[in-house]
Amino acid sequence: MTGSIRDHVVLLVGGVGGAKLAVGMAECLPPEALTIIVNTADDFEHLGLHISPDLDTVMYSLSGLAHPINGWGIADDTPRAMEMVNRLGGPDWFRLGDNDIGTNLMRTSMLDEGKTLTQITTHLSRQLGIQHRLLPMTDDTVRTIVETNQGVLGFQEYFVRERWQPVVQSIRFEGILTAHASHEVESALDEAALIIFGPSNPYLSIDPILAVPRIKQRIEQSATPCVAVSPIIGGRAVKGPAAKLMAELGADVSPRGIAAHFAGLLDGLILDTIDQEEIPKVEALGIRSTAYRTLMESLSDKVALAENILTWTEETYP
Amino acid sequence: MTGSIRDHVVLLVGGVGGAKLAVGMAECLPPEALTIIVNTADDFEHLGLHISPDLDTVMYSLSGLAHPINGWGIADDTPRAMEMVNRLGGPDWFRLGDNDIGTNLMRTSMLDEGKTLTQITTHLSRQLGIQHRLLPMTDDTVRTIVETNQGVLGFQEYFVRERWQPVVQSIRFEGILTAHASHEVESALDEAALIIFGPSNPYLSIDPILAVPRIKQRIEQSATPCVAVSPIIGGRAVKGPAAKLMAELGADVSPRGIAAHFAGLLDGLILDTIDQEEIPKVEALGIRSTAYRTLMESLSDKVALAENILTWTEETYP
Numbered sequence: 219m220t221g222s223i224r225d226h227v228v229l230l231v232g233g234v235g236g237a238k239l240a241v242g243m244a245e246c247l248p249p250e251a252l253t254i255i256v257n258t259a260d261d262f263e264h265l266g267l268h269i270s271p272d273l274d275t276v277m278y279s280l281s282g283l284a285h286p287i288n289g290w291g292i293a294d295d296t297p298r299a300m301e302m303v304n305r306l307g308g309p310d311w312f313r314l315g316d317n318d319i320g321t322n323l324m325r326t327s328m329l330d331e332g333k334t335l336t337q338i339t340t341h342l343s344r345q346l347g348i349q350h351r352l353l354p355m356t357d358d359t360v361r362t363i364v365e366t367n368q369g370v371l372g373f374q375e376y377f378v379r380e381r382w383q384p385v386v387q388s389i390r391f392e393g394i395l396t397a398h399a400s401h402e403v404e405s406a407l408d409e410a411a412l413i414i415f416g417p418s419n420p421y422l423s424i425d426p427i428l429a430v431p432r433i434k435q436r437i438e439q440s441a442t443p444c445v446a447v448s449p450i451i452g453g454r455a456v457k458g459p460a461a462k463l464m465a466e467l468g469a470d471v472s473p474r475g476i477a478a479h480f481a482g483l484l485d486g487l488i489l490d491t492i493d494q495e496e497i498p499k500v501e502a503l504g505i506r507s508t509a510y511r512t513l514m515e516s517l518s519d520k521v522a523l524a525e526n527i528l529t530w531t532e533e534t535y536p
Numbered sequence: 537m538t539g540s541i542r543d544h545v546v547l548l549v550g551g552v553g554g555a556k557l558a559v560g561m562a563e564c565l566p567p568e569a570l571t572i573i574v575n576t577a578d579d580f581e582h583l584g585l586h587i588s589p590d591l592d593t594v595m596y597s598l599s600g601l602a603h604p605i606n607g608w609g610i611a612d613d614t615p616r617a618m619e620m621v622n623r624l625g626g627p628d629w630f631r632l633g634d635n636d637i638g639t640n641l642m643r644t645s646m647l648d649e650g651k652t653l654t655q656i657t658t659h660l661s662r663q664l665g666i667q668h669r670l671l672p673m674t675d676d677t678v679r680t681i682v683e684t685n686q687g688v689l690g691f692q693e694y695f696v697r698e699r700w701q702p703v704v705q706s707i708r709f710e711g712i713l714t715a716h717a718s719h720e721v722e723s724a725l726d727e728a729a730l731i732i733f734g735p736s737n738p739y740l741s742i743d744p745i746l747a748v749p750r751i752k753q754r755i756e757q758s759a760t761p762c763v764a765v766s767p768i769i770g771g772r773a774v775k776g777p778a779a780k781l782m783a784e785l786g787a788d789v790s791p792r793g794i795a796a797h798f799a800g801l802l803d804g805l806i807l808d809t810i811d812q813e814e815i816p817k818v819e820a821l822g823i824r825s826t827a828y829r830t831l832m833e834s835l836s837d838k839v840a841l842a843e844n845i846l847t848w849t850e851e852t853y854p
Contacts, residue, residue: 266584266644296616302638306663308645316634320620323637326584327626345624 232423236416550741554734
């Protein structure tokens with residue numbers, strides 16, 4: 219059976235961290251062997267645009283357009299449209315570059331024409347030369363709502379406008395009960411030989427994907443190995459609110475906390491070498507575990523981690 | 537009575553030519569003494585944006601932002617959003633600069649919030665420092681449809697995409713019968729001491745304003761002097777399809793043709809000195825006429841024409 223895991227890998231991701239692993243996986247696997255399912259509960263309507271931050275982060279990363287430092291947006295993009303919005307007294311807290319606005323205008327107008335987000339994502343990613351399959355978790359509207367000590371906030375208000383400083387009390391995904399996994403997402407999961415949860419925020423990026431009706435059940439009931447990459451390294455998140463949020467919600471801010479969060483779903487957890495003493499604690503939960511360098515700074519870091527994950531899962535789930 | 541005409545001038549305009557006269561008038565008259573009513577039948581929805589080309593041309597001209605040569609858009613604007621749209625396979629025939637997209641995002645999102653185009657235009661023009669009143673002809677949706685030898689075209693398809701090359705057979709204003717003049721437009725016309733039709737395309741810019749129910753009747757029935765500035769100089773339009781279109785529709789491509797088109801409404805016609813032999817022909821229609829330099833290249837040209845119009849009407853309709 220060795221090698222069959224590489225026939226079809228399904229990677230579930232949110233934004234920056236997941237996008238980096240997607241780039242590494244896309245280097246290791248041919249187009250037909252990788253499907254990336256992306257969180258869309260961070261999507262929002264702003265200035266009349268339908269903005270899909272995670273889809274775009276992954277799309278820009280895979281096409282080589284991504285801003286190398288920000289983690290969002292396009293390299294060398296300019297801020298002229300938003301400067302005008304500011305001058306006209308409009309909201310400019312969500313910074314969209316001009317190129318990026320072009321993407322959002324396309325997405326919004328294609329939605330207006332009645333195309334699905336799945337169709338649009340396929341079109342846009344092909345236009346950018348992406349050969350691997352990129353899928354939104356659903357074509358239906360799901361919105362993350364964060365209840366905080368500063369009131370109930372839409373996700374982007376919490377994340378961008380308030381720079382994730384409010385203390386989170388609970389998280390819900392508005393619209394999730396009536397959302398459907400697309401045919402493409404269901405097929406990808408059915409055909410998966412390996413399912414990977416990228417090093418993304420478990421509560422804000424992976425949970426909404428799992429919460430789409432039938433996705434979690436499909437993964438639970440399937441014999442396909444499911445492994446996660448810990449977004450927590452040395453008690454901290456590489457980027458974003460994962461560690462702060464886990465602490466606020468009373469979770470153990472560690473790879474073990476990640477494993478516990480996904481208990482019942484995970485067969486394996488990849489953690490960082492810095493945390494390798496956590497391996498026994500994770501394995502005590504019935505989840506196999508191993509340690510690699512998981513911090514992805516260069517392209518070779520991304521490819522090395524992807525290759526290590528594939529090799530380890532081939533050996534661990536033969 | 538001399539001087540009272542300057543108490544409240546209402547200027548009806550389309551795009552570039554009218555915008556130039558608006559700039560001249562705004563230099564001659566204090567904010568409370570000038571209302572500019574702008575054609576919105578050229579408006580259209582494109583890439584999810586509500587675009588109001590004539591309103592923006594006037595707004596950018598009055599605020600000093602206008603591109604000095606194009607006649608549309610903002611000086612030194614950049615094309616990055618549309619470059620991305622092009623890269624993503626979208627329509628890029630309607631060129632919108634990045635700053636300009638900022639304006640259109642604001643307008644579109646304010647419409648989505650339920651604000652009227654009149655409210656939005658007031659907000660945007662004030663943000664840009666414009667003190668004179670700028671009003672869309674209506675808050676309702678009116679769209680110019682052009683029937684041509686190449687089929688039925690939306691206005692911007694005819695004007696921009698096809699560069700006004702198709703031969704026009706007829707023009708209609710979709711939605712006009714159910715459109716309403718806003719309270720602000722009706723008040724401005726009621727309080728007008730002078731009504732001026734700018735040097736705009738009579739068929740495509742002034743006619744749609746007049747076609748809004750009750751606007752033409754208000755002007756016809758009022759004792760207020762109504763004068764037009766001929767957009768035809770020496771048998772040609774300064775810019776755009778006015779002359780070509782008049783010929784296609786069988787009109788006389790001359791100031792007399794303009795006067796005849798507006799017969800019953802006009803009390804006076806300002807024509808260019810190059811056409812001064814037309815004065816008797818115009819006056820034979822019962823319309824007073826005079827000649828000035830009407831080509832507006834510099835700011836002083838604009839101010840001089842505005843001042844000449846005001847002085848002449850004061851003397852002619854005492």
